[in-house]
Amino acid sequence: MFKYLVVFLVLSVKLQAQDSLFVKVHFLYGSKPQKAYKKTQSKWFGGKLGGHVGIELDSNQILNFIPKGKFHIIAHKKNRHSTYTTHNFEDFYSIMGGNWQENKKLIIKIPISQKQKEHFLCIQKNYLTQTPYDYAFLGIRCGAAAHDILGQLGILKHFSYRGTIFKVFYPKIVRRKLLKKAQKQGWQIQKQEGTKERKWEMD
Template sequence: MKLITTLLFCLGSLLAYSQDTIYLKVHFLYGSKPLKAYKESEPKWFGGVLGGHVGIESDSNDILNFLPSGEFHLFSKQDERNSRFALHTEDNFYAMFGSDPDSVKRTIIYIPISALQKQKFDSIATVYLNQTPYDYAFFGMRCGAAAYDVLGQLGILTEYDYQKTYRKIFYPKKLRKPLLEKAKQNDWTIEKHAGSISRKWEKD
């Protein structure tokens, strides 16, 4: 009887743990450009091979991501923030640059987080969706730096001020590389999808 009770307790604990596991999914859309043979049929993307996009999903099938809005600034203007945070479904996120979402190269990193981190992420998302915290600029915060900002506030990555963040994370690959290393060290799930053969894709 004691053995049965112990086994039931262990099973219950295991089920509770599996139900309580929460993940953030960091979505990386790789930069690319059409191959010469497909220049007429494939769209050009902003940023080309060094472009791409990144966003963060919690448990709602909505991906939080940072975008320009209005005139594109070369340098950041805090009194004229031409930027916005937005939520996109997975298909809309990967169709951001006009390609079929099933044809693009992507990596998704699953990061296990606590209930407290989930609550903080939801709070950050609500605040950022209501009022953008910074301008979108070439020499300033863009999608990679903005994703790093959120992950830093959650304690997943080292937190920096905005200026240091955008200098370190100039484009998405600068975030993807250390996050992939951290994922391998911590045995986090990494999901990869190859892109279509009609485009030249950014490499890790």
Template sequence: MRVIAIFISLFSFSFCFANDSTYTIKINFLYGSRPAKGYHEQESKRFGGIKGGHVNIEAGGRVLDFRPGNNPLLPNNKKPSGGFSINDSIYWNSQTDKWTAVIVPVSQEQFMTLQKLIDSFAAKTPYDYAIFGMRCAAASYDVLSKIGLFKEYPNPKNVATHFYPKLLRKKVLKWAEDNNYSIISHDGRSTRKWESDKGLL
């Protein structure tokens, strides 16, 4: 009887441990870019240019994006036109664009909290998208911090620290390397000049 009890206890522990460690999320980064020399007619300009790009969070087959609205210069938090949306996949071309994805293991509690945040933020954005305010990098950091992956910042500090995607990307890549998380990268087509991860800014 004692052997059976021990077996049940070990089985329950193993099940809980496995159940708590099999969840993953992805932090997706599109690199900033501009048309390469000689390709200005073939390639179009993109929002933000070489310091542009994008960040989103993927979990459970859903992608949470934070995108601009009609007037993205200054925030209008009372009547936001930009904000969070749920999509089925990343919007960039995974075959020809330059991107990096970081696969992060999370607990069941973190995963479920993220799912609730995705639903609530997409239903009612907590802040407007603004060039001089919350953008995709700061908004993504805000979400990740709310599930305990990073330290929470007040919005002004968050905006200043993660003003554009590269600033968040460098932090996330170092954090992922320190924790031995999987990093998947893809080089972009040669007809565009792509941002690099070198340099402080």
């Protein structure tokens, strides 16, 4: 009896460990200064349609896609001015400027399997080693890049390279998709409003 109890407890711990696996998708909302604060609040790239998005495997290391070098309007196949990098929580939410504690943010916690975790780690390793595409206005930017990874993990529908460019133009598209799924699946959502000195985009 004791032997079976021990086996049961060991299996329970293993199952709980598997169930506790998740990724966090981080969203920094796009914004622009309120009229009364244009002298003290800076303009952000993309304004209210900008913002930023990254993916974390519960490590305080948020994987995200950013430009590197001269900004390209049209994506280049070989001369890629882009990089995947990781930021901690504070650096990620201050990447556009301002006090990270005062910036509007959203975190969606998504349960994943062990296989999905291993796949994410493989993608992260490869993308950090060599950027897979250029960062460009008519190309892949942070929203499309996050969608690319989530699509490979089976969390969102996976698109082709061209499909990703045309269907995921900015982070809000990814955020809306995940919020809709979060409501259906019961995923955990954490949201913090931003400073009133800026106009923030809405969901």
